[in-house]
Amino acid sequence: MPALALGRGGRGAAWIHNRVLGVLLCGGLGAAVGLAFLSVAPNRLVSGTGLGLRDLLGPAHALLGLPFAGLVLAIFARPSRAVHAAVVVSAALLLAGLVWLAGAEAGRLSGASSTLTRVSLGGGFWALALLVWLMAADAVQRLGLPLVQRTSVHVAVLMPLAVLLGAGALDQLSLLKEYANRDDVFRAAGWRHLQIVAATLLPALLIGVPLGVAAARSERLATPLFGILNVIQTLPSIALFALLIAPLSGLAAALPGWGIRGIGLLPAVIALTLYALLPIVHGTAAGLRQVPAAAIAAATGMGMTVRQVFWRIEVPLALPLLLSGLRVTTVQVIGLAVVAALIGAGGFGALVFQGLASSALDLVMLGVLPVVALAIAADAGLELLTAALQGAQP
Amino acid sequence: MIELQAVGKAFGATQAVDGVSLTIERGEFVVLIGPSGSGKSTLLKMINRLVEHDRGKILFLGAEIRSFRPEDIRRRMGYAIQSTGLFPHWSVARNIATVPELLGWPAPRIAARVDELLTLLGLEPQAYRGRYPHQLSGGQQQRVGVARALAADPEALLMDEPFGALDPITRQTLQDELAHIHRASGKTIVLVTHDIDEALRLATRIVLLDRGRIVQAGTPAQLLAQPATDFVSDFIGRTDLGLRLLGLQTVAERVRAGGLAEGTAIAATLSLRDALSLFVERHVDQLPVVDAQGRAVGALHFADLLGPQR
Numbered sequence: 285m286p287a288l289a290l291g292r293g294g295r296g297a298a299w300i301h302n303r304v305l306g307v308l309l310c311g312g313l314g315a316a317v318g319l320a321f322l323s324v325a326p327n328r329l330v331s332g333t334g335l336g337l338r339d340l341l342g343p344a345h346a347l348l349g350l351p352f353a354g355l356v357l358a359i360f361a362r363p364s365r366a367v368h369a370a371v372v373v374s375a376a377l378l379l380a381g382l383v384w385l386a387g388a389e390a391g392r393l394s395g396a397s398s399t400l401t402r403v404s405l406g407g408g409f410w411a412l413a414l415l416v417w418l419m420a421a422d423a424v425q426r427l428g429l430p431l432v433q434r435t436s437v438h439v440a441v442l443m444p445l446a447v448l449l450g451a452g453a454l455d456q457l458s459l460l461k462e463y464a465n466r467d468d469v470f471r472a473a474g475w476r477h478l479q480i481v482a483a484t485l486l487p488a489l490l491i492g493v494p495l496g497v498a499a500a501r502s503e504r505l506a507t508p509l510f511g512i513l514n515v516i517q518t519l520p521s522i523a524l525f526a527l528l529i530a531p532l533s534g535l536a537a538a539l540p541g542w543g544i545r546g547i548g549l550l551p552a553v554i555a556l557t558l559y560a561l562l563p564i565v566h567g568t569a570a571g572l573r574q575v576p577a578a579a580i581a582a583a584t585g586m587g588m589t590v591r592q593v594f595w596r597i598e599v600p601l602a603l604p605l606l607l608s609g610l611r612v613t614t615v616q617v618i619g620l621a622v623v624a625a626l627i628g629a630g631g632f633g634a635l636v637f638q639g640l641a642s643s644a645l646d647l648v649m650l651g652v653l654p655v656v657a658l659a660i661a662a663d664a665g666l667e668l669l670t671a672a673l674q675g676a677q678p
Numbered sequence: 679m680i681e682l683q684a685v686g687k688a689f690g691a692t693q694a695v696d697g698v699s700l701t702i703e704r705g706e707f708v709v710l711i712g713p714s715g716s717g718k719s720t721l722l723k724m725i726n727r728l729v730e731h732d733r734g735k736i737l738f739l740g741a742e743i744r745s746f747r748p749e750d751i752r753r754r755m756g757y758a759i760q761s762t763g764l765f766p767h768w769s770v771a772r773n774i775a776t777v778p779e780l781l782g783w784p785a786p787r788i789a790a791r792v793d794e795l796l797t798l799l800g801l802e803p804q805a806y807r808g809r810y811p812h813q814l815s816g817g818q819q820q821r822v823g824v825a826r827a828l829a830a831d832p833e834a835l836l837m838d839e840p841f842g843a844l845d846p847i848t849r850q851t852l853q854d855e856l857a858h859i860h861r862a863s864g865k866t867i868v869l870v871t872h873d874i875d876e877a878l879r880l881a882t883r884i885v886l887l888d889r890g891r892i893v894q895a896g897t898p899a900q901l902l903a904q905p906a907t908d909f910v911s912d913f914i915g916r917t918d919l920g921l922r923l924l925g926l927q928t929v930a931e932r933v934r935a936g937g938l939a940e941g942t943a944i945a946a947t948l949s950l951r952d953a954l955s956l957f958v959e960r961h962v963d964q965l966p967v968v969d970a971q972g973r974a975v976g977a978l979h980f981a982d983l984l985g986p987q988r
Binding site: 583584588 | 751753759766
């Protein structure tokens with residue numbers, strides 16, 4: 285992209301070709317110097333002392349300098365596909381190196397003697413990992429790959445982390461120790477979290493899509509419907525959960541034996557479904573409304589029945605917007621389901637709130653990280669699905 | 679083939695179509711024309727039951743159209759509209775195959791028909807079959823729209839301002855092709871337009887409508903030569919009347935055999951209107967004329983433009 289290079293060079297120093305990378309690297313250096321990379325505590329109850337990257341890096345870690353040097357050089361290199369690819373590879377290596385370093389140092393610091401010693405990841409680690417990930421993501425963006433390849437590259441960048449995790453290289457980190465302590469709780473929480481999401485999305489789709497179709501057909505229905513859905517959306521989730529407890533408890537008292545309870549899964553799923561309706565109804569209605577009127581007129585005029593017009597013309601043309609509504613909903617529900625733990629619905633939120641209550645930050649992270657991973661995976665998965673469905677179309 | 683008997687349609691208090699009677703014979707090219715709000719488009723849509731008439735009777739091949747299912751009668755009449763209404767998520771081939779698919783034709787027959795129509799409309803099947811509407815120019819989209827209307831070899835073709843959105847040159851090319859298709863296939867065509875030149879060029883019969891009623895129906899020459907009312911004259915345009923009359927006739931009708939005229943020869947199929955333009959442009963009073971094979975057939979004399987006295 286010579287034009288881009290000229291444009292970028294023209295605004296500042298001509299020898300800096302990638303400002304974004306430069307800024308991210310400066311931020312990374314700041315985080316490395318100023319924030320604790322690891323924190324060591326004699327047991328899980330007391331707060332630890334921080335260790336900076338300087339304290340940890342020895343001659344044995346010289347290899348980490350290579351991808352770092354590569355990234356520094358890339359700031360000054362003329363942009364080309366090869367340079368962007370090199371940035372992706374360097375960032376992936378650096379990320380893997382940082383994670384490996386954290387794992388190895390955790391093993392060294394906790395030693396073989398004390399099982400109580402806790403080595404947890406510090407702010408410096410999280411900041412560095414995030415910044416290096418952003419470097420990789422920016423370079424992938426610059427490569428301008430088609431969707432499927434772009435997603436594959438993202439997965440490839442994360443692959444070394446999965447390998448390190450699987451090989452046990454990180455087992456001495458307190459995060460993993462927390463996991464080892466409650467392996468079964470974690471699994472149960474994960475399973476429950478997925479249940480909440482599925483139990484929300486299914487009714488949300490079953491109710492939301494027909495409502496969206498009706499809203500697209502009738503303006504008189506659409507205005508009040510979106511009014512109500514917007515109001516629901518502005519209610520804080522905790523308030524909505526609380527609001528549902530009273531009527532559901534009443535219902536439970538009135539209908540004993542139906543398994544209805546004021547707290548637990550049912551109010552959580554009802555509240556989350558209410559939140560999920562807006563993006564789905566909106567996506568469906570917007571999708572149907574942007575179907576060209578001429579296409580419908582021509583389809584009818586050529587002898588399609590109302591049903592054929594709907595399934596052959598309107599649905600396929602509305603599908604991309606419907607699916608983008610579903611994407612928004614899914615990510616939103618995965619996140620909101622954390623809060624549902626407050627009313628006893630379980631899920632990863634249970635770990636988060638347990639951790640918050642006992643000031644165990646690692647336990648909070650153990651609940652948050654899989655939620656983030658789940659949301660990112662669901663988003664990418666639905667994006668790929670949308671692209672696949674449109675594959676045969678322009 | 680299509681018979682309208684005192685047909686009427688009211689939208690609220692306004693009479694969109696008010697007691698129209700019209701018989702359209704097989705093979706006719708009928709152009710419904712009129713100012714906006716004259717009911718021409720409503721009239722067309724009543725024929726394939728997109729708009730239901732509330733008075734009178736409409737017969738298709740002798741049977742009341744209400745005795746058919748609306749879908750069935752629509753599948754027997756091709757339908758093309760102004761903005762083409764091509765389905766953006768379907769390829770050109772699938773768009774053209776719409777009605778044959780609805781009728782359940784076998785796949786090989788559909789594929790063969792699609793290629794045949796693409797060729798007829800001047801689109802190379804190999805290159806255009808797999809394209810999507812957004813990859814086509816406006817003129818090409820309308821060609822596909824016409825091909826789609828013709829796909830199931832319908833008994834009649836209904837067209838609602840099909841060329842309205844095209845630039846003048848593309849419009850004229852498509853008009854010529856439609857005229858050619860009409861001559862070659864003998865299909866009954868009913869076309870709605872507000873463009874009098876389009877009507878004069880294409881129609882075997884023009885039906886001029888105003889406020890839901892027929893003002894005059896007749897051949898282009900009849901409308902030009904014997905306008906029934908002032909409204910007709912105004913609509914056709916008084917100042918261009920003579921030119922439009924010349925536009926209906928070809929050089930072949932006035933050429934004198936033999937005689938050698940100077941200059942570049944003109945085609946016998948050229949309209950007299952265009953010939954007049956050439957007389958003025960070249961500043962001559964005779965033009966050499968050749969036939970379709972390029973053989974000299976004689977000369978056109980300026981004085982003969984007027985033709986025999988009426």
